Structures are given as C-alpha cells and as structure tokens.
Amino acid sequence: DVQLVESGGGLVQPGGSLRLSCAASGFSFSSYWMSWARRAPGKGLEWVANIKQDGGDKNYVDSVKGRFTISRDNAKDSLYLQMSSLRVEDTAVYYCVIGGHLDNWGQGTLVTVSS
C-alpha cells in the first residue's frame, strides 16, 4: 500500500526554522514528482511547492520563495521541506503529496508558528 508519513512539525517562534520530512513507501518514489501543500486553520488548501523526480526542477508559491526549500533523497525514499524565517501565517497542516498534480496525500503534520 502507498504510504506517506510526515514528521517534523511542531511549535516554533516567528523567525525560526523547521524541517519537515516525508517517508514514502509502497510506490516507486524516484519515478514521481513530489509536492507539499498546506491548510491553515479555518482556511482552504494551498499548494506550496513541488520537485521533479531528479530534483532538478523546483517550484514554489510566491509567499514561501526564498524562505522554504523543497528537496528529496531518492535513495531514502524521502521528501523534505526546509522552512526558515517562519511567520505566523505559515501556521498550517503540511501535507506531503505524490505527483506534481497532487495525486495522493499523506495525513499531514501540524506546524504552529507562535510566540
């Protein structure tokens, strides 16, 4: 079965950093684009970033450009989101998603940015 398990969420102060991880199993990870999406409390879904199979192409929503970095390790079947200069408005459940077009979602990890 396809599994995506996110980890690394938690409480962080504004301006701080956090690294999210996603452990993938049950499919050929290296064959797929991978994405991150989020949902802030009381808000709708937002696409955050995606990364090509070989890591050579990365795309971001404007609000996180220069602050977040998506990366992957195909040898470890893992996806990452390095988040820095975090803002209160980055508070959300972050989802790891298979595919560039958000085919299949993990259960998410909560990131809370608050002082």
Place this chain on the structure above:
Amino acid sequence: DIQMTQSPSSLSASVGDRVTITCRASQAIRNELGWFQQKPGKAPKRLIYGASTLQGGVPSRFSGSGSGTEFTLTISSLQPEDFATYYCLQHNTYPFTFGPGTKVDIK
C-alpha cells in the same frame, strides 16, 4: 497568478440529491484541473483529474466536466459519506492555485 472561484461557497442537500459545483478560472487552463474532497480532520483526496477523469476507486456518482475557464463537479446522488468540502485546483500555470472550497452539508 490564476484566480480560481467556486460557487456556491456552501450548500445544504439531502441524501439522494443531485449536486453541482462550479469552478471558474481567471484565464484559460485547458483541462488542467483537479477536484478534491476533504473531510474534517482528514487528508484531502483527489476525485477527478484532467477535468473529467475519475481517480481510481472513486465512486461513479462523481463526474467532472469542462475546459478552458469553466468546470463542474457533479454528484449524481448524494450519499452520507459525501458531506465534505470540495476544492478545485488548476495545475496549468505556476503557482498552482486552489479554489476557496464548497462545503456540502446535510439539509
């Protein structure tokens, strides 16, 4: 950025009702649109991709149509498990953008 709008923003319906949700894009996106369902406390689930292709395992009462700037999601006979919030997503142009959602609840 491409702006996505959905109508209605919410609706109340009964089991067995036919439900139609509309999604509009601020510019043409061909058929590069997906529909997603999210229930409280759960991860989103893609129902339809390519505007009209049903994701594997999704019941056939769900259907999608449209191209260009106007799209619809139809549930032919609403079931109790369908009460949820539905979102459209355009993946024609970066940044990909979701519609604001349509909440479907019980009448």
